[in-house]
Amino acid sequence: MIEDFDYNQMLAGELYLAGGILPENRSTAGKIIAQKLNQTPFENKAEIATLTQQLFGKIGKNSVVTPPVYVDYGRHVEIGDDFYANLDCLFLDVNKIIIGNHVMLGPRVALYTAGHPTVAKVRNTELEFGLPIVIKDNVWVGGSTTILPGVTIGENAVIGAASVVTKDVPANTIVAGNPAKIIRQIDEKEKVYWQQKMADYHLKKSQQN
Numbered sequence: 001m002i003e004d005f006d007y008n009q010m011l012a013g014e015l016y017l018a019g020g021i022l023p024e025n026r027s028t029a030g031k032i033i034a035q036k037l038n039q040t041p042f043e044n045k046a047e048i049a050t051l052t053q054q055l056f057g058k059i060g061k062n063s064v065v066t067p068p069v070y071v072d073y074g075r076h077v078e079i080g081d082d083f084y085a086n087l088d089c090l091f092l093d094v095n096k097i098i099i100g101n102h103v104m105l106g107p108r109v110a111l112y113t114a115g116h117p118t119v120a121k122v123r124n125t126e127l128e129f130g131l132p133i134v135i136k137d138n139v140w141v142g143g144s145t146t147i148l149p150g151v152t153i154g155e156n157a158v159i160g161a162a163s164v165v166t167k168d169v170p171a172n173t174i175v176a177g178n179p180a181k182i183i184r185q186i187d188e189k190e191k192v193y194w195q196q197k198m199a200d201y202h203l204k205k206s207q208q209n
Contacts, residue, residue: 010094011076015117015127018094030055030074038068059083060101072114085109086143095130095149103135106143106161115149136171156186 006020037051052065055074059065060081069089071077076093080101088108091097095113113130117123131150135141139153142161153159153169160176160183169175174183 010130011096013095013129013131015129017126018128019126027071027073030071033074034069034071040067042067065089076113079103080137094128096132097135098132099135100137100139100155102138104140106141106145108144109141110146112146113149142176158186 002022004022004025006016006018007022007025009016010018010021033051033055037048037055040047040051042048048067052063053059055065055069055071056077056079057075058078060079060083062081063079063083065083065085066087068087069085069091071091071093073093074091076095077091077097077099079099080103082102083099084103085105086107086109089105090108090110090112092110092112092114097111097113111133113133114128115131116128129149133147133149134152135147136153136155136157138156139159140157141147141153141159142163144162145159145165146163147153147159147165151165151168153165154171154173156172157169158174159165159169159180160174162178163176163180164178165175166179169180170182172186174186175181176183
């Protein structure tokens with residue numbers, strides 16, 4: 001078996017040449033599956049679910065990805081249970097994208113693991129790199145947000161719409177902006193408020209029966 005130097009460099013987060021990756025390891029297969037998925041009639045839920053399973057390296061139970069969806073490889077994305085991605089999301093997965101359970105992505109969220117050298121002489125040789133993105137459990141990412149290479153988002157965090165996330169996000173925080181900054185902690189007062197709103201909803205619904 002021939003060692004695929006550039007592919008291994010890519011997954012290791014080191015400089016690599018995309019054109020040097022052996023044909024059997026390139027991103028073509030994932031793009032073909034994504035194209036089929038995006039062309040499947042929306043009412044054909046079973047076929048969409050099957051293609052979604054084929055597209056990603058792992059996707060857990062009760063997880064839904066709304067077409068259209070775009071990937072580089074697709075197989076480098078690992079998704080937990082009860083995941084939801086709204087339409088037009090992009091997974092640029094030259095390195096791993098690891099997503100936990102109960103994560104929600106708004107429309108047009110972009111996860112970019114790919115990067116390029118900041119020095120033009122190096123960049124112009126077509127050398128590039130990729131760093132993994134990790135999104136932990138119970139995260140909500142607002143629509144049109146971009147998450148950059150190497151970022152980890154902690155449990156229960158909320159990312160405001162149209163943010164550009166350039167650094168790690170602590171657990172139990174709300175961040176927003178370009179670059180995204182901490183707006184506030186999600187504290188006990190906020191938890192009590194939303195739990196009460198949920199209780200009120202269920203009470204009202206039960207009274208309709």
